[in-house]
Amino acid sequence: MRTLRLHGPRDARIDDVQRPDIRPGTVRIEVAFGGICGSDLALYQDAPVPQDYANPIMGEMGPHSLGHEFAGYVVEVAEDVDSLAIGDLVAVQPNFADGTCPSCLAGHPNMCDNYAFIGIHGWGGGFSESLVVPADHAFKLPPEFAPEVAALIEPLAVAWHAVNTAVLPDGGTALVVGAGPIGLSLLLCLKAQGAGPVIVSELSEVRKQLALDLGADLVIDPREEDVAQAVLRVTHGRGADAAFDASGVGKASLQVAVDSLAPAARAVIVAGFHHDVPLDVMPFLFKEKILTGSFAYTTQEFEAVRDAIVDGRIKPERLISSTISLSEVVEKGIEHLLGDGRSSEVKILVRP
Ligand SMILES: [Zn+2]
Incomplete structure (x- = not known):
């Protein structure tokens, strides 16, 4: 074999x-x-x-x-x-x-x-x-x-668990940094789990278009526009209710996720970082923002994704x-x- x-x-x-x-x-x-x-x-x-x-x-x-x-x-x-x-x-x-x-x-x-x-x-x-x-x-x-x-189903279960980890309120705004397989899976799972506007930050033309096709409400190219400023504009100055770093780039991606958050909202690490990341930690003090990670998924989450695909909530x-x-x-x-x-x-x- x-x-x-x-x-x-x-x-x-x-x-x-x-x-x-x-x-x-x-x-x-x-x-x-x-x-x-x-x-x-x-x-x-x-x-x-x-x-x-x-x-x-x-x-x-x-x-x-x-x-x-x-x-x-x-x-x-x-x-x-x-x-x-x-x-x-x-x-x-x-x-x-x-x-x-x-x-x-x-x-x-x-x-x-x-x-x-x-x-x-x-x-x-x-x-x-x-x-x-x-x-x-x-x-x-x-x-x-x-x-x-x-x-x-497996990569979608990774995203499904990350959405659960973010504790996003119904209809809340989410930022996804990076539209690779996990970033796009996050987009699909966010929509299936009742998120409101989903904003995606991505460099690649192919992936930017795919994010739009898969239902992203706004796609930002970070070379053309400041991502955190754009999120604040869309949310009338409040910030996102959850942010996900699915790129693993480093400070350039994780700081953007933190800076885009509303007070007391969560930034979730879903990518592997292969080096230390220096962060401005004061937003965690003044705005009580939360930084957490999300690893793998449970059996219940794997089954939930299977069911969501079978009944058409995720395509x-x-x-x-x-x-x-x-x-x-x-x-x-x-x-x-x-x-x-x-x-x-x-x-x-x-x-x-
Ligand atoms: Zn154990």
Whole structure:
């Protein structure tokens, strides 16, 4: 069976490996589509998970397969599983929690001290022909549902959780900094969860247009206009009720998110920052603004996104910018997104 495995920094190879055996409580799926995520790019560049480290939940050493945004068809079902049948289309929630650490006991399984992802820490990955997953993490979709859209549930769940973290009042104004896959997913989830005007800040022409097409009320190019000033103008001097940094640029993006906020509103970090960010902290004192982060999602949020797509509240098809084959995943997928594709692509799907 062919799978993309990470052997070290910038060393990902299509390996032919033994097909994993089905275990109690699991199903085997044939992957229909797997999406390439910004965190795949970071994993590829730095290979931060040591090859000789076994995550306590997954118990597997590297090299690990990549791909944690994926959907596929059930082709084998363990004897003790009756929730799924052969032929079902499923989207897989790839993150797992131990249920016993202080974060889990406090009701935050997405922040589990031992959190594990399929496609990062073991149990195969979405850039594979098939893999075996726990049945309780495989969410069934209607038979006519498009499998490429099912692969978008995972990144949308990241955005859905971030919107919950922002505690946006009904009809409130939101600012999204960066209209990549997560920024555009935030736009879709904000609208589906009852936000009012959504303002998007973005540099790329392709992404600016897509943000407008997907329902952004105002798209600002930060090279042409001061974003915080524009948000204040639109909100009659009050500021946004929530702001999201989905770009991870640094002070230029995070300070804008903070400066655009209304008093006591929240700025949410949804992107990875790979360096320290100097911030003017006085807005947190005088205006009691709040800066927080948002990591992954819970099972309930993953299911909420599935339901929102099935009933049409979220229409994410246009996030898909290209579809490639498994043998093209490094060159036309990961390397492309680290180079020329950075500003023109949104979501590249891999069809194993
Ligand atoms: Zn835990």
